[in-house]
Amino acid sequence: MEMNKKDIIRLLEQIAVLLELKGENSFKIAAYSRAAQNIERDSRALSEIDDFTKIKGIGKGTSSVIMQYIHDGKSEALEELKKQVPAGLIPLLQVPGLGGKKLSRLYQELNVTDAESLREALVSKEVEALPGFGKKSAEKLLASLQEMGKRPERLPIAVVLPIVEKLNQHLETIPEIRAFSIAGSVRRMRETVKDIDFIIATEQPDIVGNKLLDIENVKEVIAKGQTKVSVILAEQYDINVDFRMVKENEFATTLHHFTGSSEHNVHMRQLAKSHDEKISEYGVENVASQEILQFTDEEQFYAHFNLRYIPPELREDSGEIEAFAERKIAEGLLHLSHIKGDLHMHTTWSDGAQSLEEMAEAARRKGYEYIAITDHSKFLRVANGLDETRLRKQKEEINRLNERYADLHIFSGVEMDILPDGSLDFSDKFLREMDFVIAAIHSSFSQSQEQIMTRLKNAMNNPYVSLIAHPTGRLIGKRDGYAIDMEELIATAAETNTALEINANPNRLDLSAAWAKKAQEKGVVLSIDTDAHNYSMLEDMKYGVATARKGWISKNTVMNTWTAEKIKSFCNHKRMIEK
DNA sequence: GCCGTTTTCGGCCCGACTGTTTTCAGTCG
Incomplete structure (x- = not known):
């Protein structure tokens, strides 16, 4: 074997x-x-x-x-x-x-x-x-x-994030709360989570505790004391939410403690111990003097141990504690503010909810420098995919908008289907007219690994395909995706200068953090895109960025942190060398 | 089972909570 x-x-x-x-x-x-x-x-x-x-x-x-x-x-x-x-x-x-x-x-x-x-x-x-x-x-x-058995043990993060958003809004309305934050695996952006943890700084835990019970859909109160309120919310599934209430000066260390991961905490405590210090959720104790140090935020907490601030997504004890002793890694890491545009989105031309102009306006409001409009191609009938004629027409509209906007560049793109037989939905001759070509699999998921890989490699070897969208096709907790040899996909992407996507939709997060990390190690360029089908989905970018950070992705690896000019030359480079 | 400029034994992260106990073990995060 x-x-x-x-x-x-x-x-x-x-x-x-x-x-x-x-x-x-x-x-x-x-x-x-x-x-x-x-x-x-x-x-x-x-x-x-x-x-x-x-x-x-x-x-x-x-x-x-x-x-x-x-x-x-x-x-x-x-x-x-x-x-x-x-x-x-x-x-x-x-x-x-x-x-x-x-x-x-x-x-x-x-x-x-x-x-x-x-x-x-x-x-x-x-x-x-x-x-x-x-x-x-x-x-x-x-x-x-x-x-037991009434619900899955862990819920996909996409199910939990909207609930967290609702809880955030509720906590905002309680004046006795000095500060609060999500903690736990949600804060670390794990793909699936078991429960929701919040840390709350307050001097009036009684009042706050009562107001927490006003939250919508509370099905059961498990515990309610001075330091902890624990409830079960009846949402799509029952989910346990813990609120920890502490004094303001304990907030940073408690937040760190309950953000975890427990492996990260263990490692931090070993580090402290080697300096004769003890970490608990209430502070850092000097063992000799029994003096307890407290911190105004997690930055200070890490600084106390001569570490740069370690973002929650990275706290899995996978080498981050050693790495963040160095300036270099901390500063190279991707941040949401580095994102200059979104290179995968849909409009009413195919299956999107908003018009091309509406999406462009939304991108301008977000301060993006560029976007790519990438509606589906003709093979995808159910999504009203575009043929050559309609794509040329759409390009005319994009040209008109580009003339009007000084602050936003719109790439005329397409999310082209890779057909079941391995061929592409458009000829090279036509693809040449497009600014930005994404290739993706939306059909025949159950093919053998060999067939799937042939399809993907055909697409990557095409000189006009710049990006493979949602490379594995998975839906977290719902569908595993097609049979894929990731090592080979990454190697081919590197060879052919094809970028791979981190699809930011929380149902997908595809590539995953772990695979994105591997891809970066092999020199593959990544693109973090929302695949938005309406306005609000443009906001998913933060989840894509968090996933990338969880995979230690640095700014330079990600093409949509680049200038529009650099993206153009990336696409053109492939077209030149493979001609 | 692993580990070691306190190295072949005696530790191994810390604290809260619970239920079962007369002082603590087990579980959890």
Whole structure:
């Protein structure tokens, strides 16, 4: 069996979960998950790693487990654990209130092996008779067992962002709030999130706490105290929202703490510890003097540790703490204010809601220097795709607008379909008339990887195609996208001078942060575009930028931070060399 | 299980909360 890194990572993670269920020493468990993490983070392919013990966090033990797995195609350590721990216990780790230790005891003493046998043991009151458990915990467990499976464990960020927006507006109206901020994985711009966290600075937690309960769609109040209000909102799905209330001088450290990731926090705390300091959500304590330092904002907090401000998107403990000790990386990182235009949007000519002129006016109001109008091509009938005649007509209108605007340049573009047979929707002869050609797949998603790659490579090898839109076709939490060999796509993009898109629509975020990072490493140019079908979708740019930042993308990599002139020469360059 | 100018043992991030306990273990973020 051909083994890859993902297999190794899965092996180590499986071992960690099974050890947890055995109630093993938590540091041993952590050692396996850390090993998995560090392998994932290592940019080398499996075949390029000759000595695993050279990777941090991997010693003799883990290394020999890995080597045996690679050599034999199976792992004795894993098989042994699987014999000791029933597979049905694994999903039960997700039940709130159940960790490895308790589950392990339920298995050993009551022979609980899956959700059904747990339910039986709860109903028959065997669980509450067990020392360390009790009536109350049994009731809670039964309740959360019923809730399980009613909704996906993590929600796509696109589902959550509008709710966060609504909460932001509600918090704005409470005068007793001195400052507030979203925290948690939403602030870090993870693709999926479990709950919503807000940090609130206030001197009047009682009043604020009451006003928080006025939020629309509160279905249940889980907790309401001096420091924390926790509610469940009944939105499209039920979602848990935690509000943490602290004093103003604790706000920065609390925000940092609850923004996470927990791996980032652990690393920061290790750093502090090496200076004889202790980080908690309330401040940084000097262990010797017991003096507690507080900060007016996160910038100061990081500065205390001689670090540049690390943006939330990067806080995943993937090397950011070392990197932001340097000025260079912090300053090269992309920022929303660097974006000069949007190179992918639709109008009423195809399936957009606003006219060409309306979209142009909206872009001017945003202060953009340029946009590309990229309506669908003729193949996409359902979207009223444009043929050659209509595109030429549209170009006339664009020319008229370009004459009128001194402050905005409009590229006459098209989002051209890559057809199922691998051909393109327009001839080279016609494409030459267009300023900016995007190619994209909108059909036959279920083709083999070979067919999909042939289509994409045909498009990238075309001298007039400057950009591949939403390269994987995924919809987060809804659709995986087509079968694609990303390494090959990135290599071809680099070879052919074709840019790849980070589609900013929060349902897509395609390329993902991780792939965008790989693409940048290989020298591929990126474009961050909203694919807007109406005014308000132009505002999605911030999510695209956040995704790029999560992938450590620097300003220079992104073509829509360039001048219009530079974009023109990028497109022309490809046309020249490939003629 | 990993790690080490306090190196072969004894740590490993910190604090709150909960329920079960007479002083704490387990879970969570």
